[in-house]
Amino acid sequence: MPARSVTFTAPREVRVTESEVPTPDDGEVLVETAYSAISPGTELLIYRGEAPRELEADETIGALDGSLDYPLRYGYAAVGTVAAVGDAVDEAWLDRRVFAFHPHESHFCAPPTELHPVPDDCSTAAAALLPNVETAVNFVMDGRPMVGERVVVFGQGLVGLLTTAVLSSFPLAELVTVDSVAERRALSRAFGADESVAPEEIDDRFDPSGPSLDGDARGHTSDGADLTFELSGNPAALDAAVGVTGYDGRVVVGSWYGTKPVTLDLGGRFHRSRIRLQNSQVSTLDPSLRGRWDSDRRLDVSWDRLADFDAEGLLTHRVPVDEAERAYELLDSKSEASVGILFTYGGP
Template identity: 55%
Template sequence: MDRQSLYFVRPGETELRTTTFEPADDEVIVETQISAVNAGTELLIHRGEAPIDLQADETIDALDGDLSFPLRYGYAAVGEVIATGNAVTEDWRGQRVFAFNPHESRFAAQPATLVPVPDNVSSETAAMLSSAETATSLVLDGRPRLGERVIVFGAGVIGLCTIGVLSDFPLERLVAVDPITDRREHALRMGADEAITPDEATDNVCEGAADGADLVYELSGRPEALDDAISSTGYDSRVVVGSWYGTKQPTLDLGTNFHRDRVTIESSQVSTLSPESRGRWTKTRRLNTALDRLQALPIESLITHQIPFADAPSAYRLLDESQSPLQVLLTYP
């Protein structure tokens, strides 16, 4: 069966290619309606800033090989099941589903890897499930506590979803840091108590404002922001790094205050569960929690552009050249 697939072919260039796939008896065929561009990772790939010898994602069956060009990528597709294999019940036919699948017009998948989309959730909202899951994972890893001061560096889609989840916690203060005015305004609508620029965050530190944060998230994708995140902490605080910098190298000032204040820096990556959570949490439980959060947050307000799949290369040029987009969706005829 033929389909159109989006390929990253070299730095700064994507193209649509006709590919062929053969569904197995235990798979269904999904006709794609919407797919979400996850700007952080996908822009690193688009720009050639991802390590090419790294596996695409061993936890997602639809992604194979490494990150060397040319490659298919993406992991947030919503579509309708149009056919079922001989070993799959007909009940799946006609269902709307979410899949961790690259950008392409149709694909085959085992039902166990699909998430049925509730009737009251639009396809546009459902396409952002992976972002809600990442935000859920970040909050689980950060373990916010009653009355804590929390700062989120980076108000892109992941940062805003994380702010939305954190806003339900009884925190003392939830602060968003981002250089873009529109994103700071979105952060306030998602539940932040305050939204400031990186310069304002640095000024607060220099002036000794408050006692530093208890929990800081670095979600900007900017290596230089990690130093600012560490500088904004207080005694015995935690910095959770959800950004992936690819081949970009951060330069850190791990001076006296970092050591004397016993600051902890932790990584967070949605493909695995943290060791502290594995006794009680599974990926299924986390995904179900994310689906619940997805329905509770004003997630569609983050969608700024919908671009036809046939014009997909323009979506990456837009993201690469402009600061205005938040969530870009690809739409399929």
């Protein structure tokens, strides 16, 4: 069987191309992919043509060179088995299950330094969610929740649910999530949310008030959230996230809106609220953490968190890579049943 790769060729156009199975160089191994996970945020923007085409694909992942312009091979969550090794590579790598930040492709060559062995207690399919867990860990590290805080998470897609799971391990006063899909709200409660509500219900649940004008310190505490995460990918949700956050609260923006504009109402309560908006993105760590943290340490934490979750419960669809277009159509339709979508390659 030839090697197969997924390529975005134009908005809402996806092709699966074939080529010869590559031969590893002396310092490389050949990986035969079993699963690769679709990134539901970024890849939906690419599929719809809503990603900035001049932007670099990802400067931190060597396999993603070039920009987000078409034609484009993308993806960064491939799991498979080492099928061959180069002459300069230890044969102990043969048959090992490995994870790689690599595009959707049935066979690829890489040096062992770019591979991450899959722990024995992690299923091959679940390992494909490692980047999503790492993203969730990064969001929480940037948000820095404190004991007894009220936390709200907008968006309970794949990354939102994983973020909820990470947050649920903290001794919070309350963890409330927001999503328009009832099935995802049910999953959210299963992954640790105290309560999960529809978007139209959140304003009644959190009614923040501004600080008192006479300087009474008690006026600086309201019924609003202390910490809010916006992870829905919907630009309108950011305004709602700001709206439920209390005085001196923090809003972590993990969504990538691509080319979609964002409109915020900053002329009312926000003017005196001292609310802080912070961007969070997994490609980098907060500069204040870099003295003791690096990406390897964060990835180790992500493997540990992945072992704690029912990751298999988030994998709602497995689509043969030859039917890649169907997978993106499913993602684009925002099917209520879809959360995690894997490409399968006929491997173990």
